[in-house]
Amino acid sequence: MITTRILPLTSLLLSGAIFGFFYAWVCSTMWGLDAADPATAIRAMQAMNASVRNPVFFPAFFLTPVVLALTAGALLLQKQRDAGLWFAAAAGVYAIGGFALTALINVPMNQALALVEVPGSTEAAAEIWRSYSEPWQFWNQVRTAASGVTVLLTGIGLIKIA
Numbered sequence: 001m002i003t004t005r006i007l008p009l010t011s012l013l014l015s016g017a018i019f020g021f022f023y024a025w026v027c028s029t030m031w032g033l034d035a036a037d038p039a040t041a042i043r044a045m046q047a048m049n050a051s052v053r054n055p056v057f058f059p060a061f062f063l064t065p066v067v068l069a070l071t072a073g074a075l076l077l078q079k080q081r082d083a084g085l086w087f088a089a090a091a092g093v094y095a096i097g098g099f100a101l102t103a104l105i106n107v108p109m110n111q112a113l114a115l116v117e118v119p120g121s122t123e124a125a126a127e128i129w130r131s132y133s134e135p136w137q138f139w140n141q142v143r144t145a146a147s148g149v150t151v152l153l154t155g156i157g158l159i160k161i162a
Contacts, residue, residue: 017060019147038125086157097146
């Protein structure tokens, strides 16, 4: 019962949570920061990045690929090949397009921004913000798309459970 109901539903919940987290950055947070004074945007992003590693964020970001893989394995062991393969695909898409991309691109960008002293000049702050925001948003959109595909693959896997 746990492998055919609780694990798949937990997979869906975690996948949806991380997709929603990344999506919120796409459709509101970064647009708001881009519209703000550049020095304020830098300080705000530094503060958000410093606070994101917390117990609420942990399960969605770190446990999503683990639970998806456990779900895939459990379903494959129960001879539910179709469902198991969809969950395995979801685990792979998130592991590469969500987790690894974040660890290899967005986090280093965040760490570099954390070291920036906000300049007094509006023009200098605007250049720092622009050079950070544009590539960060591109890669965030990629990980958001990958996380959305993860939710979709998870949903298909749920449908395939016998």
